[in-house]
Amino acid sequence: MDLKTIRATAKKNMNGTCRVCPICNGRVCAGEVPGMGGTGTGESFTENVRALANIKLNMRTIHDALEPDTTVSMFGQLLKTPIMGAPITGSGINAGGAISELEMVTAIVEGSTLAGSLGWIGDPANASLYEDGLAAIRAGKQGIAIIKPRIDSKEILALFKLAEEAGAVALGVDLDGAGLVTMALKGQPVGPKTKSQLKELIEATSLPFIVKGIMTADDAIKCVKAGAKAIVVSNHGGRVLDHTPGAADVLPEIVKAVKGKITILVDGGIRSGADVLKLLALGAEGVLIGRPLIVAAYGGGTEGVQTLLEKYTAELRAAMILTGCKNLKDISPEVLFKHK
Template sequence: MPTEIRKKARELMTGYCKVCPVCDGRACKGQVPGMGGVGSGSSFWANLESLGKVKLNMRTIHDKKDPDTSTTIFGRKISLPVMVGPMTGTTYNMGGKVGEKEFVSYLVEGSLKAGSLAMTGDGADPTMYNSGLEAIREFGGGIPIIKPRSQQEIISRIKEGEKAGAVAIGVDIDGAGLVTMALKGQPVGPKTVGELKELVQSTHLPFILKGIMTADEAELAVEIGAAAIVVSNHGGRVLDSCPGAAEVLPEIAKKVKGKITIFADGGIRTGTDVLKMLALGADCVLIGRPFVIQAFGGGAQGVEEYYKTIQSQLYGGMILTGCGTIGEIDERIIRY
């Protein structure tokens, strides 16, 4: 990550993010609202620690000299299996020196310029969700993710997303107990299978269920007809003492791989991390906090440049593990 981008981001986010050399949640534990993990911060740390335990098997006797990092998600080809995860709350989480609309525009525009997509978020302030829709409409694509509100509120937001030209849409069920939503008087909570089926059936768009951390709930996501799940503990921001996403991903993939698209989110910082997550069973990954720093420090260009860095690292990792395409990445390239 370029020094000048980190320096500017640190200045703009003083008191909210220290822009640490390694974004692992140690310096910001318990800072929710803010950029940290809830409680002891262990769920945030677990994402990086579980991914760090995975090692790669290096192979150099093969013909995979020019790997293809592209993949197809929801019928749309993207340049690499990486997207920006849904994030909002620039004022109470990030310091407010970059506005909500400006922030999400950087994410959406930078992602599209890099040949990928950004997921946009939802929050207690209506400008959060609406800013995402405006950026999707303006730049030509994105995926809105809605908080687990009342059925009526979610369906209303789904319809708005459809009109904005969303590629897919979803609900981050892992936001069921979000402190920030509660503080703002916005009721959120868990959903029943019946309620989720109603949401899936309310839209023609691929429906994503974000916040799956067990194999049984992954199977329920298949049952309700969801197009995709996101294996995620919400960046360690909702429940203390959760395992890392990389720890539970293999058992989830064992049950539902091929039946539903699997995204994974949590602690991904490099192209090597992307490679590991794909080998563990993900079809695509989401990255959050590092893109915040890139957006604050470098705008849409900073976001685009980070994608290119990740893509270059992934390309090199594929060469050195003998993978010519994203589809060839599997458990044979990793060890514990």
């Protein structure tokens, strides 16, 4: 399956909800929420892409990094790549509904697994849609579940239990969803968590705990103190708060504050393996892919997702050769060009 066919099929299936633009930067779809765009002016979405585009790489060709190793250990799993499938829900509302929620989340989880990675599932207000995600994890016997930060912690814990029983290798909450009005409209209000509330959730499960939606160093430090295993530096794809910086812009400060104390993941604006290299050079240990995988799922199902993730991994490997990195640990800030 080739990407040109995947994109052409996705454009037809998404029927205008996503234009499948040559450059996915959020400009055409700005403000289209529900939809594929960023909230308000759409600047938070576009900033994710801009922040990565502004980072340049140092090309080095005198070295012996001939066959780079992209494997990484993550949440007790040995992965072929640090590139994972982000938790995505709302196929019918946001992407046109040509494929069902079950088909989309299965494509992401199965496609990620076939690419040697991990697929994440999300938690929408509709319980049946969460069950679709759990079914995908059960089928593959692995995956990660991220739950909305409901005000009632008992509801979160009940969803944690379902994820544990399904065979999830890790779970957590996406605090970047703390202001989602749609959840409240469906009788499941969400909100931020205090450090003590977060600590209670972390202590309620034996699985590695992930906090998604961290954009400042002080919040990252709170996650460390609460006992979280990992954070995802993310502005929710620019879909929840207008006028935020890009994830790549805030990542260095967060890395400086908590590197070595917690696993640092990041999402937002990643469109190639070179983008992945940039984020790893800034200090991230893994990345999540969102919108491009929706297009891949709509254009080619499981095979489409696998194809895209393998393409990004191949691009990462090529970029590692041309920057002199034998493995992921070799990727350092020295890879990045610094303007004088």
